[in-house]
Amino acid sequence: MTEIQPSAPLVFRWQEARIAAIAPVTARVKSFRLAVAFADGYRAGQHVDVRLTAQDGYQAQRSYSIASAPDGSGTIELMVEGLEDGEVSGYFFDVAAVGDVIELRGPIGGSFSWDAPDGGPLLLVGGGSGVVPLLSMLRRRALAAPDLPALLIYSTRTRTEAIALAELEARHRDEPGFTLVLAVTREAGGRRIGSDTVAAALASLGSPTRVFVCGANPFVSAASNHLVAAGLARGVIRTERFGG
Template identity: 40%
Template sequence: MARLTWQRATVVGVLDETATARTLTLEIDAWSAHRPGQHVDVRLTASDGYTAVRPYSIATPPNGSRIDLTVGLADNGEVSSYLVAGAGIGTELEVRGPLGGWFIWDRDDPAPVQLVGAGVGVAPLMAVLRAHDSVTGRGPMRLLYSSRSPETLLYATELAGRTRSQNPTSAVTVLYTRAAPGADPRPPGRITTADIVAHGLPPVAGTRCYVCGSTGFVEAAIELVIEAGFAADNIRAERFG
């Protein structure tokens, strides 16, 4: 059950993912174990009492009292600007959660899973992918991740390892929209139906599909996965911005 009260969280780890995004590891006393795909609310309070609250997806599978939040700098972002540029080891924050019951993956569900994300929208999908690693007898899972360029790629080291391994049960493909590495055979461009067909799972009956990113990306991606043959009833989407 989600905790609807505000709890104190302490930043115990900071990783700069890109010039405008970082992952914060939070230690939370009495944390209620979350499910992959859930999020938390983060509240900042100014000295004059003004408060700002923003939701952030959890990027890690259940791990005791710790969670990772990957935050991208938003235009005029009151909360993101502080989390990306101001927070550091020892910073205390207020969080509420875990929240969300729709965009979650059930580790006991053996159905194949197709993940499609863009930008910081890959964060909850990473929680799903990482949780999937620890499931015995798991069904296949694929992640298609759309990034503007190598410079904006989140989780670059981990994804590079996953891409090299091409594990048949949890393969990863990164698709670049504006600039791609020189060795990438695919020209930069928006994700297409052909990309999903070429790099995604076959849309067999029962395959789950999770889509996360900006509102514009999600709306377009849902159309693409349906065109690729995935059943609309099996698509779960999470939007931001």
């Protein structure tokens, strides 16, 4: 769902993807299952470029993180937020129907991706829709490395806006070695991710060998600074940013 700026020109070819299923995630976010040829050949955390072409030839393009993990279904999942004046997200949220065919290319992204051989412990930090590629990593962990220690710090404005919260809380309850730390910023008693949050997470998880941070630019900068101040080397921290 993470909508970021279009990727720089790449060698990946554009290909067709058919919408196989649509489901609500939150009031502002929908899930789209897309049947596409590479569905079982990508890494958790990667993204795709989506291109729409109007009848007059006008094209709009955006990048979206993949929420799913390779599972043999022949599909990938995108989570798209309906943004005001969003050309691509507007189509997805207001027009798209099961059976529609769109163009996409990918999977894209090498450093911001994870698979079981990469190991852990795994520390994930997401803000808002930045949780989507991290959700992909957690889903992959559950399939391929369920004993790997992992912790997700997830910052969201309200619980109702939190993406896949029921799934994340179920994983926290049922999966040994996984911990969810939820920071709700705009509800009574809310809090932002700070040095105390990071310190408590590291005390619980231990020293992570893989760290991924995703969200809007200010969030990623602040979270990364807290991680470095807590003693983590910048070289182990991978970031993905979107928006302003």
